[in-house]
Amino acid sequence: MIEATLLQQTCFAVEQLYGGVINPDSIGLERTNKEITGDFTIVVFPMLKISRKSPESTATDIGDYLQRNMPEIAEFNVIKGFLNLILSDHYWINFLYENVDLPDFGFHGDRHERPVVLEYSSPNTNKPLHLGHIRNNLLGFSLAEILKANGHKVVRVNLVNDRGIHICKSMLAYMKWGNGETPGSTGMKGDHFIGKYYVLFNTYYKKEVNDLMGTGLSAEEAERQAPLMAEAQDILRKWEAKDSEITVLWKRMNGWAYHGFDLTYKRMGVDFDHIYYESETYLLGKELVMEGLNNGALIRKTDGSIWADLSDEGLDEKLLLRADGTSVYMTQDIGTAQLRYDDYNPSSMIYVVGNEQNYHFDVLKRVLARLGKDYSSHIHHLSYGMVELPQGKMKSREGTVVDADDLMDEMLRTAEATTRELGKANELSEDEAIKLFNTIGLGALKYFILKVDPKKNMLFDPLESIDFNGNTGPFIQYTYARIQSLLARADEAGWRWEESGASVQLPLLPLEKETIKRLYQFREIVFQAGKELSPAIVANYVFDLAKVFNQFYQELPVLKEEVPEKVILRIGISRFTGTIIQRSMKLLGIEAPERM
């Protein structure tokens, strides 16, 4: 890329003009601001100590040098300490023609031996997926695409929380009040069916706690002594003892939940290469904990429970095995990490998990390190922010959870209504129309979620958040569809721009050049998104590209232009823009429709 050459030549310039050596990393090379003439800008302030001249004359000296030594540079201007370089139109047009049809422009081929294991989704089998899971799934799926584009092998894994006290709660509720009904007999989606019993447990449990508190117990004691909780814990012990009746019910209920999840995943367009179940990893976790106890890394308390003492690292003690021998969340995660490492020998393991678990992952890494696991330093917690509703955080107890299936239904309905209103569904078959509504509705939702920096909390207002105009998925999809339509017309009109792409001597108009410059950025964007693990970088880029293209499209005729060379050029720009929009959207897991 031209940036590397610019940096290198700038170093030469400083050396030859002033006799000093400068570190290329300390040179500020950036894209020139919109209001100022130029393509790239070099900030010369850091060089003043070597040049011992004013910012202006230093910039002018270096500009002269670069222009003499780089044919790509047509001219330059200097504003204070900013050296603005203008590349020749020839350079940009040449870039366009050389890359427009490369099938992998912007992507880097395989260049890493060991894979990255990327975990996302991680549902509980006792409740359906909600808005928070949607952010998690979309981030995880998109990150996998972005990492692949950067030449990584990626193993996408899901870790299902299929054991633990919470599962026992729904099982208990079903045993008590289920009357043998099933998702089939009730017509409910399996995960929602299970969720119903989890809620039921909590309803009765809360009542018991209240009654006990009425007899004078403290809230804490009441919660511990409530009979339902004791029964649930009994089930957990039976489960760990592989009681046959409990195991059968557990498998049956989990099966219902998985079936429900699969439907939601499929609709959302996300999938996995491997699914881990905590029921398969907690025993390994226990083993590792016992091993750690034996070699003195962990401690046993008088009641028999086992802990990691992290107080010398500024943290507290952390429970790893209960006195009754049952395991906790941390135990499972230790086992899961080990299993994953053994399975794939990854260069790193990325966990897409909400920021409320920052402390958990901090502890996990430290405990693994104490257990002598070197890979602990290659565990990366991609901590994303919460999705908040206008009334605050989602709380299942207060019924303010936005269900994933409901939300997608709603998106689909809105997409349909808007599309029909605009009369854009008229010429489509029913199947095509439904496919289009899905593409647009999901595109809007996905883009809305992914355009926000993952680490930030974001606000989602179900009533207002999803718009189809402006900085939205449908805006970008529309731009793509319009380009496809244009290209089809170009084809019909007999334009074969590929065969006549030699007209690289044309002067470029500002909007033509602006669009090509955006396309040029794509490689850097893919790289940056991979480095920072941020789909938002791609999302904001592709919006910017679409916006600039729309200006180009609005202002300049393509097929109606009179000079044939210009028609060819503009078709090339449109074609490349369409390709990069599609490629960017694919990195986000969003479809770009051929027409809309």
Place this chain on the structure above:
RNA sequence: GGCCCUGUAGUUCAAUGGAUAGAACGGAAGUUUCCUAAACUUUAAAUCCAGGUUCGAUUCCUGGUGGGGCUACCA
């Protein structure tokens, strides 16, 4: 109490330590005999406060302050 994250137009989001802080929605005013008006054009509107480092701070540091999270023998 301790620890972590965060504070940018009315609202939702941008800005590797760089130039006059960008968009979108919403508000005001326009563009359709012409490649899809889910588009385009014009316009008003913001860096929580106080210090510090720097040629230059929304960005880095310190203190304060608002918001969120964690600090479970839940996951």
